[in-house]
Amino acid sequence: MNIDSIINGIVIDHITAGKAMQIYNMLNLDKLDCQIAIIKNAASNRNGRKDIIKIASDIDLDLGILAFICPTATINIIRDGKVIEKRNLKLPERIEGVLRCKNPRCITTTEQEIRHIFILTNPETAEYRCMYCDTKASN
Amino acid sequence: MRNLIDILDLSVEEIDELIAVGNDIIDHPEKYREACKYKTLATLFFEPSTRTRLSFEAAMLELGGRVLGFSEASSSSAAKGESVADTIAVVSGYADIIAMRHPKEGAPIVGASKATVPIINAGDGGHNHPTQTLTDLITIKREKGRFNDLTIGLCGDLKFGRTVHSLIAAMSRYPGVRFVLISPEELKVPSYVKNTYIKAKGIPYEQTTALENVIEKLDVLYMTRVQRERFFNEEDYLRLKDCYVLTPEKMAMAKQDLIVLHPLPRVNEISVAVDDDPRACYFRQARYGKFIRMALIMKLLEEANK
Missing domain, CATH: 3.30.70.140 (Aspartate carbamoyltransferase regulatory subunit, N-terminal domain)
Structure with missing residues (x-):
């Protein structure tokens, strides 16, 4: 091809x-x-x-x-x-407005126009967690 | 603006300072009767919680302050669809400090982003409840005299029990602490809590499903209720709700200087027959909660006025 x-x-x-x-x-x-x-x-x-x-x-x-x-x-x-x-790619400290929190108990599921924000919590495993509820992000 | 959203917002030194002030209030309540005169606390409870709300209100009244607020979402503009951010922005104009409880996790972070006065998280879903942890800490300090070198058993719902997560986080900062995690398989401590606060710090711990097998080792036993409101499935709740009951027979196996804590309300996880045991601290614990909240309100108002 x-x-x-x-x-x-x-x-x-x-x-x-x-x-x-x-x-x-x-x-x-x-x-x-x-x-x-x-x-x-x-x-x-x-x-x-x-x-x-x-x-x-x-x-x-x-x-x-x-x-x-x-x-x-x-x-x-x-x-x-x-x-x-x-x-080279470098993991950012926070990811804003791209990932969505999947925890149904998170405030992001109900609050109007809230920006979904994830914070890097473990650089070795590329683990991000929701800034609001600490739920792990999944890609 | 200084807020209290998570117990880890406070350093170990600040917690020591709050406990010292709390103890001083217990010993000399007259010194503090006008400490918050002309100040107003708003208690915004989007989810009912009689105990925590009354504790906050009693705390502010005993400091000579005033209180206003609502005790459930249906009696607030949230029922009309108002956002948390808007409610907090409005109430910031009516009060000097806000204690908020909300069923959604992270709601106090949203509130704090719009507040012009200090926000205290009075519980956000199954996530954090820092003033309960302060209550637990002042109780441990008063009853055991120390935080270090304690074997702490946490029993019941360790998955959704926010007070458990916060207490593990707080106690993991003291040397010589060991954890014994007692829960059914379905309600085990979430792995991130275990990894972050126990494993990463090399703290010794064990996990078990049987309280009677480990009770003799414990210096502190923290009992929790299996909370109906945290389950999406009623069947799961019914299956797990009575998995642990602390009885006088089990207490007979424990150390003589054990202390039993419970964030309350209790349903049937502690037999009423245990209440008369001097090692049962949960009603004293609830009382201490008012004093540590008084210390916290004073601290945050003082910092806001700087």
């Missing part, structure tokens, strides 16, 4: 196979009007299979949430057809 290389944009590589659509949705990539390629189950020397997302636009990605969903992913910034920068 041939997918054109992008000239200017971002390549999210080494995504755990099967997680590309989740990343696509959580990063709201559907809102972009540029070309986006989602490659699923590509061959990977490291993991056997991987997903890749290519975005033909220089957007500001929320790398924090990406680190939470898929810590193995790598970010390549492309200019004039060349990789000019590789960015």
Whole structure:
């Protein structure tokens, strides 16, 4: 299968196979009007299979949430057809407005227009907990 | 603005200071009769709780202050659909300090984000209840004289029992503490509580389903009620509600200087026959709760006025 290389944009590589659509949705990539390629189950020397997302636009990605969903992913910034920068993912101290608390007893289930906020409680296990009720976030 | 949302908002030193003030109030109540004169406490109870609300109101009245508020959501604008944030923003204009109870976990954090006066969490669902923990701590200190080198048994609903989680968090900060966790499988301490406050600190603990097998080791026995309101499924509640009953026969197996605590209300997890045992501290505990709340109200008002 041939997918054109992008000239200017971002390549999210080494995504755990099967997680590309989740990343696509959580990063709201559907809102972009540029070309986006989602490659699923590509061959990977490291993991056997991987997903890749290519975005033909220089957007500001929320790398924090990406680190939470898929810590193995790598970010390549492309200019004039060349990789000019590789960015490492770092878990953010808090994740706002992306994840939703699933605890039915949490105030976020009833309070109007409340922003769902998760705090990093264990960097080693990438564990986040709801700021309000301490329920563990699931990705 | 200084609030009390979680017991860990207070340092060990601040807890010591509050207990010292609480003890001084018990010994010299006349010194504090006008400590909060012209100040108003709002008790906003979106969920009924006679004991905690009355304790707060008694505390403020004994400090010479005034109280206003509501005792259930149906008699507040919450019944009309008003948000917690809006209610607190409005009441901030009517009171100098707010004690709020809400069935939803984290509601006091939302309240504190809009408040212009100190907020005290008087219980948020199955999550936190820091003033109950302060009550537990002043009781342990008064009855045992120390916090260190104690074997603390927690018995009953350790899953939804917010007072249990807060007490574990608070006691885990003292040296020489050991925990014995006594509960049915379905109501075990959540793993994050165990991992964060017990395992991560290397505190010795054991888990068991049988109170009678461990009661002889305990210095403190903290009994809890299986709470109907925390279950979505009535069948589960009925199956688990009578899993532990403390009886005089079990008390006969315990140390002579054991103290038995309970956040109350009790249903039938402690036999009434135990009440006359001098080791049964739960009614004294409820009384001490008023004094530690007096100390807390004074502290937060003082800090708000700085």
